[in-house]
Amino acid sequence: MCQHHFSGKKASKEEKQIHDKEHASWNRRSFIQALGLTGVGSVMLGATQISASKPSPLSVALSNSENDNILVIVRFKGGNDGLNTIVPVYDYDSYANLRPTIKHAQNDLINLDANFGIPNYMTGLESLWGNGQMKVVHGVGYQNQNLSHFRSSEIWASAEPVDFVSTGWWGRYFEDLYPDYIISPPEVPPAIQIGSIGNLIFEGTDNNYAFSVANPEQLANVAQNGTQHDVLDIPDCVYGDKLLFMRATANTTYQYAGVINEAYSSAVNAVDYGEGELANQLAIVARMIKGGLGTKVYMVTLNGFDTHANQVNDHRTLLEDVSNSMKNFYDDLSAIGIQNKVLSMSISEFGRRPYENGSNGTDHGAASPVLLFGPGLEGSGFVGEHPDINTWDANDNLIPSTDFRDVYQTVLTNWFCLENSVVNGILLNQTFENLNLGLDCNNLSVNDFSNTTQIKHTPFYQNDNTFIELTMPVTAHVDMRLYNVLGKEIGSLKNEILFAGKHTIDVKASIRNSLSYGQYIYRLSIGGVFYSKSIIIK
Template sequence: MCNHDHPLFQKKEKESKDERTVHDQEHLLWNRRSFIQALGLVGGGSMMLGSHTVSATKPSPLSVALAQSENDHILVIIRLEGGNDGLNTIVPVYDYASYANLRPTIRHQQSDLLNLNADFAIPNYMNALESVWGDGNMKVVHGVGYPQQNLSHFRSTDIWASTADTYEEPTGWWGRYFEDLYPDYLINPPEIPPAVQIGNVGNLIFDGNNNNYAFTVANLEQLQNVAENGTLHDVVNIPDCVYGDKLLFMRATANTTFLYAETIHDAYTAASNNADYGEGDLGQQLSAVARLIKGGLGTKVYMVSLGSFDTHANQPERHQELLQDLSNSIKAFYEDLAVSGMDDKVLGMTISEFGRRPYENGSDGTDHGAASPVMLFGAGLNGSGFVGEHPDINEWDANDNLIPTNDFRDVYNSVLTNWFCLDPSVINTILLNQSYEILDLGIECETLSTNDFSNVNRFSHVPVYKNNTVYLELNVPSAGRGTIVLYDLVGREIGTIANKLFFEGRHSIDIKEALGKRLSFGQYIYRISIGGQHYSKSLMIK
């Protein structure tokens, strides 16, 4: 039996202290990054172009086909922020002796486990999921991760969001999809928010190139304020003074950036909750999401979060509190949706940037690891069960981590293919043209896509910053006359960057040179009109 005087645990305790020092430094960097991102318009922002008439976007063949291929399915991503300990969530009772030997202090006693089958169990404080499992509404994908796990919270979070693990990709998997679906999003956004995100400021999942496609609020209170009142900030109870005038201006300006406030308000007030969510943080988030879904908002993807699962110390108490919130909230969420008959249209999926080490450290906790289960919920799963092989808990990689048996992008690919029924060529773009497996999650596409996007020539445009200037680089699939106009964030036209015939191929335009005028430092919006289509994006003049 292991004990804390053993040389292994003394060595690991020193490693744990060193890891926590790096860990704290990363949190400082991430907080700065989140703060900087929060200064801008974080999702849901659009602009009115002064007194200029803006024609509606003529949908591109690609965006029309994508819209037509959409079904009524919804995805709710539940981020277990901080790195969830999979071995104490889904306990491998088939090798309980090895599990207990690695975790002499923080292990679950066998008498405190609820068996899901002969091989795996959950702790008894997750008993709310026992009926979810029994009703056939839960799947567990074993050992999810990616090769050569990066043990940084923030880099690994970016990898799960962007799907790129060998380089830093600035866009997210859902951001790339929405960018194709809504190419003129900044100026002509859709009537409903493509995604709703509570918290997770700084997460890349819904980021396209220089734009975020989610209606994002920092916390539940902000969402409830918008949902109940249709605005973000109080603009009535303002002090009658110069300070009050300035406060009114700032609050009103902030409110106008939330384009979808009224839409969210209407959906939220059109429905009510029919389940007891308790007082847990996740429960309150999911209760708001349920009202928006039942109220007919029409948004396809939601992301909520629960944390922190970064349990380096005193794990048993903290982990129990978090997993109880998760279990109770999931049960209430699907009971609520079932009242309106929507429990089979909503797929819940947990993600976490990594798992934990197979052995405990010297602080009654676990350190950053690799493989961890992904849990799926919903009446559309066609029965409960386990997917894939569980990692061998006695076989570790060079960093003493469990070796993943399923790639997280296999899970994404399976959801996109069999839940959203997307065409393989579209999924290739979403997953950065890499091939991944389709797992048997118990979901099947009811309406097979008849669209073939493999031969679609996509118009692309991106600002490129080099040599102390900014270039606009275009890839034009077929020749046509086009115009490119630059606006400031107030909507005033700054000038025409180009008005000419663009031949097929690549073009690079020096924006400052093309305008022939001095530009102040700051953020701008450009709009391209070519071939009857419109595209808009932001750029920074430095």
């Protein structure tokens, strides 16, 4: 039952001000969350958390190039045990001595070559390997491995293992490349993420750039129905007003529901994926790709790899899902001949220790293999040097032999064909090694996206006032305007030539009219290039 905030007696002026500010705060917060203007927007649908956000420059960059390649990131959440995934047959005795209870028997392995094998229940990967569609990068990690799930996940997402960085490797690219995302979004969702809500990988300074859902059922609901919320059966009261606002705003932000629905409905799965957690996600992703959605990056999530106990059974269930699902995924794509355009890559926050613990499991470790799948790899094989399983660091962990950012750099450079200067920016102005993954841009003539402008504009707040600091690299004419959240222009903040250097713009003083407390958007035009960002008027 709905209840009003006030009783029958007349509210005092102070109570009314508090009430109005509460509503303004609720509206602002709800709008920010629903639209994703600052960070990931989240709403609850039933018992499921859904996140939606404005789109990013990724689709613009790739759609403007001749490269229509797609990346599917498969996250093994919890820390995958690499030694029981890719077994070092070349030193089987050492491996078996370290894992007397949880080891794979040597006659229960499928040998990929003379040195490495996989469990015999991973027949799907045997098929991919035999068809030249699988590569294994040995010993992937970073120096001084952090053994916290949360921190190491942040490190893999941000590509920065030392200092905390609040943006992700994809998010930085999106933000720099398409600075006017609030005003001019692309037509299709550039990234779709199932699970891992809150992960930094698609996070920019002000926005998360992925269309994100908590589970495959929720994405299937979007794809099948093209909408989320009932906006008709709403109670007539203050609560109902809030509910209507939230539902309508969330529905509006799901502007991509229509194109997702169209792509999903225009394709079918050509194979039976079964009922595994990863299987359900990849089946949906396959229909999106086959239906011509145009999204370039997908991230799916398989949970449960934190195998401190009962590893033999639990890990088998996970690896069977991975093996069967990846084979089915590429068989599905092959039905219409688009398998060559899709690369899949596993990530996991860390590996496990080389020796088993006392609970028939393994504890948090370091180096672990990255698995890549797809015909674009142009042949199966191993990349890099496997860590010596008898040589450990001070925490009894395997020592990484390949930096995880080497994998990122190779995918960005040799799969998406991005210029080195762009890749350096994505990877925080550091250069890493290009690995021999067999990926080839085929000398495609792609746009040079390295010429991203160096205009910096940052809102800041001081003494209940709102300011924008603008850093100009050169002298140029600046046209900056303020809009409300409905897109109505409020007024001009700056329209003049500004010299190179820093400039501070007082928003309230520039508008010269009373501005209500809440959310606004400013849009900046310099030399025909547009930028936009959300701000708060206090």
